[in-house]
Amino acid sequence: MDSIVPECTICSEGYEVDGRKVPILLDCGHTFCRDCISQLEIALDQKCFTCQQSVLKYDNKRKVQNLKKNYELVQILEQIVKEKERNQLVILIACCPASIQVNHFRDFFVTQLENKPDAPILMHTQEQSFIQEKVIELVYPNVTNRGRAAFELHEKVYRYGLDINQSCIIVSLNEEREKQLPKSFKASLQKYDFVMIQYNVPMMRNTHTDLIRIDHPPVGFNYRDALFLEKQINYTNGLKIEQQDLAVRYYSYQNIVFVVIYVGSCGKIERIIEFLKQSKFDYTSQRVKATIEHQLHQPNNYLQFKRI
Ligand SMILES: [Zn+2]
Numbered sequence: 210m211d212s213i214v215p216e217c218t219i220c221s222e223g224y225e226v227d228g229r230k231v232p233i234l235l236d237c238g239h240t241f242c243r244d245c246i247s248q249l250e251i252a253l254d255q256k257c258f259t260c261q262q263s264v265l266k267y268d269n270k271r272k273v274q275n276l277k278k279n280y281e282l283v284q285i286l287e288q289i290v291k292e293k294e295r296n297q298l299v300i301l302i303a304c305c306p307a308s309i310q311v312n313h314f315r316d317f318f319v320t321q322l323e324n325k326p327d328a329p330i331l332m333h334t335q336e337q338s339f340i341q342e343k344v345i346e347l348v349y350p351n352v353t354n355r356g357r358a359a360f361e362l363h364e365k366v367y368r369y370g371l372d373i374n375q376s377c378i379i380v381s382l383n384e385e386r387e388k389q390l391p392k393s394f395k396a397s398l399q400k401y402d403f404v405m406i407q408y409n410v411p412m413m414r415n416t417h418t419d420l421i422r423i424d425h426p427p428v429g430f431n432y433r434d435a436l437f438l439e440k441q442i443n444y445t446n447g448l449k450i451e452q453q454d455l456a457v458r459y460y461s462y463q464n465i466v467f468v469v470i471y472v473g474s475c476g477k478i479e480r481i482i483e484f485l486k487q488s489k490f491d492y493t494s495q496r497v498k499a500t501i502e503h504q505l506h507q508p509n510n511y512l513q514f515k516r517i
């Protein structure tokens with residue numbers, strides 16, 4: 210059942226729980242939105258729009274910002290919001306450059322979902338992020354069976370062959386995957402019904418400081434090498450793999466080739482950078498070492514493999 214949001218009789222816009230459209234109760238008992246009532250502040254007579262009683266005296270204490278909300282109405286509004294959220298399905302999809310087929314993903318999987326052709330699709334790039342993930346946020350306003358909708362998407366992702374090692378997409382609906390997500394991360398995603406993030410990089414991370422990006426990995430370096438490097442770093446730095454605190458991923462898309470080391474909550478980024486700079490690695494029959502090439506966004510986490 211759809212509840213109709215009560216609206217302000219002056220501007221005919223729906224009231225909101227907070228902000229410019231919050232309902233304000235005047236002394237006369239009439240209610241209008243904050244926006245409309247602010248007009249009274251500059252009006253000479255300062256009378257209620259409906260009953261014409263003087264409601265604002267020439268007194269600072271009676272300024273609009275000091276007037277009380279209509280709390281009863283706010284309560285009703287909150288219930289309406291909750292009810293709406295119950296029927297809303299929100300899907301968040303974050304893809305790294307390796308799975309840049311975001312449009313393909315959207316057209317092929319998302320739009321095939323039944324019952325919800327009306328999802329506004331918000332696509333944005335995490336500009337501030339070191340790896341510039343593409344993020345798709347889907348908000349379906351009215352989905353009666355959310356479990357089923359999410360399940361359908363989950364099924365399609367796997368059925369239509371996104372190679373798990375290449376796709377860099379995880380559907381956290383999968384129970385096994387869910388178990389791997391750290392609690393803090395799960396909590397931060399709770400408002401989403403359905404989350405896909407870079408494959409197997411489920412840790413909580415800060416986009417500014419906890420990535421190490423290594424450009425120009427040796428020719429032939431692939432995701433197996435990335436997993437090997439991951440094991441080496443974990444082993445040498447005493448990180449436990451089951452804590453999911455570190456993940457090394459290899460990304461290749463058109464001319465962009467790089468390795469990203471995601472460091473979670475372990476706080477060992479400095480140590481890991483030191484380790485990389487000091488160690489020699491054998492990859493694709495090349496002996497390489499990580500060196501700092503130049504400073505990009507952050508001075509310490511932009512490295513390059515050099516042949517030695
Ligand atoms: Zn209004």
Ligand SMILES: [Zn+2]
Nearest residue numbers: 237239257260
């Ligand atoms: Zn009035």
